Amino acid sequence: MVRILKLSQLSDAERAKLQKRAELDIDNALKVAQTVIETIRERGDAGVVDYVRRFDYEGATVENIKVNEAEFERAFQLIEPEVKTAIEQAFRNIQEVHRRQMPEEIQLAEIEAGVFAGEKISPIPNVGLYVPRGRGAFPSMMLMLAIPAMVAGVERVVVCTPPDKQGNVEPVSLVAARMAGVREIYKLGGVQAIAALALGTKNIKRVDKITGPCSVYGAAAKRLLFGTVDVGLPAGPSESIVLADESTDARLAALDLLIEAEHGADSAALLVTHCEQVAIAASEYAQEYLQKLPDWRREFCEAGLAAYGGIILTDSLQQSLDFVNEYAPEHLELLVSNPFAILGKIKNAGEILLGNHTPSSMATYAIGVNAVLPTGSFARSYSAVSVYDFLKRSTLAYVTPEGFEKLKETTKTLAEYEGFPAHKLAIQHREILL
Numbered sequence: 316m317v318r319i320l321k322l323s324q325l326s327d328a329e330r331a332k333l334q335k336r337a338e339l340d341i342d343n344a345l346k347v348a349q350t351v352i353e354t355i356r357e358r359g360d361a362g363v364v365d366y367v368r369r370f371d372y373e374g375a376t377v378e379n380i381k382v383n384e385a386e387f388e389r390a391f392q393l394i395e396p397e398v399k400t401a402i403e404q405a406f407r408n409i410q411e412v413h414r415r416q417m418p419e420e421i422q423l424a425e426i427e428a429g430v431f432a433g434e435k436i437s438p439i440p441n442v443g444l445y446v447p448r449g450r451g452a453f454p455s456m457m458l459m460l461a462i463p464a465m466v467a468g469v470e471r472v473v474v475c476t477p478p479d480k481q482g483n484v485e486p487v488s489l490v491a492a493r494m495a496g497v498r499e500i501y502k503l504g505g506v507q508a509i510a511a512l513a514l515g516t517k518n519i520k521r522v523d524k525i526t527g528p529c530s531v532y533g534a535a536a537k538r539l540l541f542g543t544v545d546v547g548l549p550a551g552p553s554e555s556i557v558l559a560d561e562s563t564d565a566r567l568a569a570l571d572l573l574i575e576a577e578h579g580a581d582s583a584a585l586l587v588t589h590c591e592q593v594a595i596a597a598s599e600y601a602q603e604y605l606q607k608l609p610d611w612r613r614e615f616c617e618a619g620l621a622a623y624g625g626i627i628l629t630d631s632l633q634q635s636l637d638f639v640n641e642y643a644p645e646h647l648e649l650l651v652s653n654p655f656a657i658l659g660k661i662k663n664a665g666e667i668l669l670g671n672h673t674p675s676s677m678a679t680y681a682i683g684v685n686a687v688l689p690t691g692s693f694a695r696s697y698s699a700v701s702v703y704d705f706l707k708r709s710t711l712a713y714v715t716p717e718g719f720e721k722l723k724e725t726t727k728t729l730a731e732y733e734g735f736p737a738h739k740l741a742i743q744h745r746e747i748l749l
């Protein structure tokens with residue numbers, strides 16, 4: 316049985332543990348990350364290679380950690396036709412969604428007569444994408460990161476993704492990268508990837524921003540390198556809430572509970588409902604569906620559901636909604652009778668999926684919405700990856716002679732008040748010079 320927790324009977328400590336998810340366990344990874352970062356800072360490429368050898372591929376060398384043309388070609392030969400077709404449909408939908416996000420390059424509006432203000436949008440020049448590969452292959456994540464970066468017009472897109480024990484990058488991820496136009500890929504995972512991208516080495520030029528989901532090791536490295544590089548949204552261990560009411564088909568609730576649970580023992584998958592019958596039935600069905608998974612995925616589910624997940628039984632739909640908003644899940648499925656009726660009440664969620672035909676696996680692979688999402692309650696302030704992660708805004712202003720007349724006294728007065736005489740002088744002299 317998947318555990319059922321009665322919300323009103325949880326202690327403050329139990330609620331806090333649920334709320335914190337696996338973020339509780341980052342301390343050990345921080346120690347490891349600190350050592351790896353310091354070594355790479357001192358020894359550059361040689362340090363990077365040492366850690367690839369230690370954690371991923373014993374045969375790594377400075378020369379073979381960059382994916383070469385022959386490896387891309389081999390990946391195209393290896394990909395199964397039906398997987399290629401699936402990647403192509405996913406590619407089209409992700410590209411369409413992200414193209415629609417692109418703002419106008421220049422926006423300028425007349426704020427008062429002769430005073431124009433707005434912004435100019437430009438791509439971030441150098442971006443590093445982290446595509447995980449520990450407890451699964453993630454070509455979908457390659458698409459979710461590389462497509463918005465390319466649509467945004469990033470000049471240099473670099474990818475790091477871990478190699479397997481034989482030194483190979485997962486081939487479908489290479490095909491996905493090439494379809495998106497990525498050419499520079501390093502076989503690096505975890506801390507060594509984030510450190511190489513953030514600090515730069517002789518062979519790997521540093522980037523301005525790193526984004527992409529990762530396990531606790533990459534997350535620890537990002538935390539330590541915050542300040543050296545823009546580390547993007549916190550996208551850690553997968554998590555989800557399936558919200559159910561009395562109308563919910565408990566089989567669907569159970570199936571969807573397992574979607575994010577199977578990522579790892581650190582995943583947090585919750586079913587939240589005020590309906591006890593649905594809770595009990597979903598718990599039983601989940602037990603049944605768990606038997607259909609391979610042992611290692613089932614064990615992930617069991618461990619994660621026991622530590623950070625399970626079924627939360629509330630007193631009312633309103634209490635369920637309050638819990639959802641407090642928790643701020645990465646994925647939220649509204650498996651209720653009328654999802655649109657409660658949509659307005661959802662305040663914090665990385666992704667909101669409406670109704671029985673929109674499971675989070677479909678959003679992850681095929682719909683086109685971005686599946687790189689904030690975790691660990693950061694959906695309170697962060698958003699899904701989008702073209703905006705790869706763009707920056709310069710404010711833009713243009714003042715005509717008429718506008719200058721309108722603003723000059725205000726500018727001088729405030730410059731005087733704040734004690735900045737050169738600020739004031741620039742206005743006073745213009746009155747004479749122009």
Ligand SMILES: NC(=O)c1ccc[n+]([C@@H]2O[C@H](COP(=O)([O-])OP(=O)(O)OC[C@H]3O[C@@H](n4cnc5c(N)ncnc54)[C@H](O)[C@@H]3O)[C@@H](O)[C@H]2O)c1
Pocket residue numbers: 347370371446447448449450451456477478503504505506507528529530531532533549550551552553578579581582645686687688689690
């Ligand atoms: N939030 C999102 O949008 C999102 C999307 C996809 C995946 N995810 C999450 O991303 C995570 C991906 O994790 P993963 O493990 O599959 O891949 P990963 O690529 O993040 O981790 C593998 C790397 O971890 C490093 N590593 C492993 N053991 C280590 C150790 N003992 N010490 C130091 N380094 C070590 C290795 O270098 C390896 O390359 C999962 O938690 C998954 O749930 C989140």
Ligand SMILES: N[C@H](CO)Cc1c[nH]c[nH+]1
Pocket residue numbers: 453455456552553554575645679686687688
């Ligand atoms: N559900 C993950 C984001 O939490 C993304 C993913 C990719 N592949 C499988 N799942």
Ligand SMILES: [Zn+2]
Pocket residue numbers: 553574575578679
């Ligand atoms: Zn997933």
